[in-house]
Amino acid sequence: MGSKRQFRIWRGDETGGDLKDYTVEVNEGEVVLDIIHRLQATEAPDLACRWNCKAGKCGSCSMEINGKPRLGCMTRMSTFEESETVTVTPLRTFPVIRDLVTDVSFNYEKARETPAFAPPADVAPGDYRMQQVDVERSQEFRKCIECFLCQNVCHVIRDHEENKPAFSGPRFFIRAAELDMHPLDTRTDRKEYAQAEMGLGYCNITKCCTEVCPEHIKITDNGIIPMKERAVDRRYDPLVRLGSKIFRRGETPQNSVTSARAAGPATPSTSAGFHSHAGGSHDSRAEAQAQSGVNWHREVPHPTAPAVDERGKLPLTELTFDRAAAPSPFGDDVSFPLPPEHLNFAHPEQDKH
Amino acid sequence: MTSTATRPRGARARAAIAAKTLRTDRWWFAPLITVVGLTAWVAYATVRVYLHNWYWVEDFHYLTPFYSPCITDRCVEGAAHFGRILPDWWIIPEAAFTLPFLLLFRLTCYYYRKAYYRSFWLSPPACAVPDGHQTYSGETRFPLLGQNLHRYFFYAAVIISLINSWDAVLAFHSPKGFGFGLGNLILIGNVVMLWAYTISCHSCRHIIGGRLKHFSKHPLRYRAWTFVSWLNVRHMQLAWITLGTLALTDFYVMAVAADWIPDLRFIN
Ligand code: SF4
Ligand code: SF4
Ligand code: FES
Ligand code: FES
Numbered sequence: 001m002g003s004k005r006q007f008r009i010w011r012g013d014e015t016g017g018d019l020k021d022y023t024v025e026v027n028e029g030e031v032v033l034d035i036i037h038r039l040q041a042t043e044a045p046d047l048a049c050r051w052n053c054k055a056g057k058c059g060s061c062s063m064e065i066n067g068k069p070r071l072g073c074m075t076r077m078s079t080f081e082e083s084e085t086v087t088v089t090p091l092r093t094f095p096v097i098r099d100l101v102t103d104v105s106f107n108y109e110k111a112r113e114t115p116a117f118a119p120p121a122d123v124a125p126g127d128y129r130m131q132q133v134d135v136e137r138s139q140e141f142r143k144c145i146e147c148f149l150c151q152n153v154c155h156v157i158r159d160h161e162e163n164k165p166a167f168s169g170p171r172f173f174i175r176a177a178e179l180d181m182h183p184l185d186t187r188t189d190r191k192e193y194a195q196a197e198m199g200l201g202y203c204n205i206t207k208c209c210t211e212v213c214p215e216h217i218k219i220t221d222n223g224i225i226p227m228k229e230r231a232v233d234r235r236y237d238p239l240v241r242l243g244s245k246i247f248r249r250g251e252t253p254q255n256s257v258t259s260a261r262a263a264g265p266a267t268p269s270t271s272a273g274f275h276s277h278a279g280g281s282h283d284s285r286a287e288a289q290a291q292s293g294v295n296w297h298r299e300v301p302h303p304t305a306p307a308v309d310e311r312g313k314l315p316l317t318e319l320t321f322d323r324a325a326a327p328s329p330f331g332d333d334v335s336f337p338l339p340p341e342h343l344n345f346a347h348p349e350q351d352k353h
Numbered sequence: 354m355t356s357t358a359t360r361p362r363g364a365r366a367r368a369a370i371a372a373k374t375l376r377t378d379r380w381w382f383a384p385l386i387t388v389v390g391l392t393a394w395v396a397y398a399t400v401r402v403y404l405h406n407w408y409w410v411e412d413f414h415y416l417t418p419f420y421s422p423c424i425t426d427r428c429v430e431g432a433a434h435f436g437r438i439l440p441d442w443w444i445i446p447e448a449a450f451t452l453p454f455l456l457l458f459r460l461t462c463y464y465y466r467k468a469y470y471r472s473f474w475l476s477p478p479a480c481a482v483p484d485g486h487q488t489y490s491g492e493t494r495f496p497l498l499g500q501n502l503h504r505y506f507f508y509a510a511v512i513i514s515l516i517n518s519w520d521a522v523l524a525f526h527s528p529k530g531f532g533f534g535l536g537n538l539i540l541i542g543n544v545v546m547l548w549a550y551t552i553s554c555h556s557c558r559h560i561i562g563g564r565l566k567h568f569s570k571h572p573l574r575y576r577a578w579t580f581v582s583w584l585n586v587r588h589m590q591l592a593w594i595t596l597g598t599l600a601l602t603d604f605y606v607m608a609v610a611a612d613w614i615p616d617l618r619f620i621n
Binding site: 010012014015016017019064066067068069084087089090092093094095096097102103131133134136153155156158159160162163181183199201202203204205206207208211212221225226228229230231232233235 | 365366367368369370372374375376377378463466467470471476477480481483484488489490491492493497498501503504555556558559563564566567568569575585586
């Protein structure tokens with residue numbers, strides 16, 4: 001049977017807010033997110049909260065419950081005493097939008113700065129082969145649901161806002177570790193990158209990220225500490241450095257990521273001269289096939305640049321953008337339907353007519 | 354259709370939550386017992402090291418790990434397995450070659466770092482409890498950058514563990530020939546635990562196999578890595594257990610050497 005329980009929920013937005021008291025019915029088997037939903041259905045229809053799956057798999061319902069970063073949908077009401085007041089607040093480390101909803105763009109920016117998987121150039125997608133033992137360590141990190149609880153709890157940025165530009169956070173340290181341990185990744189300087197650009201040295205391995213991870217990823221033991229040790233190999237271990245000099249291992253690699261960013265933040269795409277498939281595959285075979293039907297020599301007007309923000313990047317969310325709906329990667333100056341002369345696809349028979 | 358609307362302000366504000374932490378559990382308990390435990394141990398060890406006495410049981414050849422290897426002029430004949438190299442100035446501990454390395458090994462240990470950063474330095478005292486400091490640069494600068502030297506202290510600790518093992522073996526050979534008593538059991542137990550702690554080190558885990566990209570090409574190192582990983586999960590427990598066994602071993606040797614208690618002998 002249901003019982004009445006006390007709740008304190010932070011209500012407000014960036015201009016200020018406060019903890020508000022609520023008395024809500026709680027039934028057996030319910031989780032904190034259920035109670036938030038009941039409040040929305042009854043007393044507080046305008047209570048803002050982000051959620052999706054209610055199964056601990058989408059990472060949307062991150063909040064702080066009695067001061068601890070938790071998933072609302074995975075925190076059972078049975079873990080609290082009947083008489084206990086449950087306090088629910090938004091994530092502290094990120095700017096608040098309203099009530100329990102925060103703007104987590106910080107994490108998407110850091111994700112975009114993290115160098116992507118770099119498979120060997122001569123292996124086509126679909127031909128990747130690897131042994132289970134080799135890829136096992138990376139797989140642990142693939143469990144991440146991007147709830148950003150670890151990012152939120154990490155005192156490096158939680159208590160020191162000024163460290164945000166220099167520090168990528170635990171979620172991206174395990175991303176770096178995942179790729180560095182990946183049997184098919186060819187980048188060799190991920191450790192240097194993690195240290196120089198991601199702020200690995202800021203982490204003092206106090207393990208709060210591991211404590212809050214709802215996927216129980218051993219972030220510190222299996223991700224951060226191995227990355228620190230790998231950085232030591234490269235930077236502080238004279239024996240290993242001597243070894244790599246002698247055996248010519250680990251020479252400054254062609255596909256190095258460190259230098260790319262040292263050139264400064266990416267500037268707005270002034271490279272009007274070429275058409276880039278940003279993020280798309282550049283597999284030569286695939287393109288060769290696609291070319292039957294495409295006449296690459298047609299004079300095609302260059303696409304206009306998409307609307308970017310002051311740092312030259314596509315805005316991450318509609319919230320931080322000045323237009324309704326997501327920005328168009330074709331540029332917002334394009335009218336639809338596209339005029340036929342702006343298409344670079346041409347029917348092979350077309351020119352015959 | 355270019356829009357001229359103004360963009361939203363760059364930096365939004367965090368939620369204005371007045372309380373520094375809203376945790377309701379006893380989050381202060383773990384840092385508190387860490388401070389109490391580590392302080393008590395360091396106090397005991399310091400006193401013992403500067404007693405310069407009761408470290409060697411002549412009858413059964415027990416040598417406490419705090420005085421091993423004994424290398425000052427003060428060392429009694431039987432205990433000085435490695436010669437008497439240093440003068441007997443009181444400030445020099447008997448084990449002047451090993452103690453500094455053991456100290457640095459534990460000081461740079463990933464577990465102890467977590468423990469003292471949280472408890473002594475309050476950075477942070479507990480998860481989601483604010484850092485006790487205004488600014489923070491982590492381990493990016495001197496002196497904390499030096500934590501990266503941990504693996505060298507690990508190498509030193511392996512050598513020291515070998516010496517401690519040798520001491521434990523020698524203790525079976527007392528002046529009357531082979532002997533076996535409770536002290537031997539304690540010495541052996543201590544050495545086993547020291548090895549477990551040393552091998553479970555994160556640097557060891559890295560060196561033994563963690564640094565490889567393709568485990569499939571190094572099956573033996575993979576097996577070794579799997580074993581070290583199994584121990585590594587227990588690194589915190591081993592860190593505290595070895596503090597306990599070290600103090601216990603030392604205390605037992607002191608008590609027997611000072612004739613407070615007799616050693617319980619099983620053979621000879
Ligand atoms: S272990 Fe490092 S990354 Fe994780 S919360 Fe602590 S300081 Fe942050
Ligand atoms: S590592 Fe864990 S805590 Fe961090 S974002 Fe992923 S699932 Fe969440
Ligand atoms: S709603 Fe998806 S993780 Fe909670
Ligand atoms: S001894 Fe603790 S990590 Fe090396």
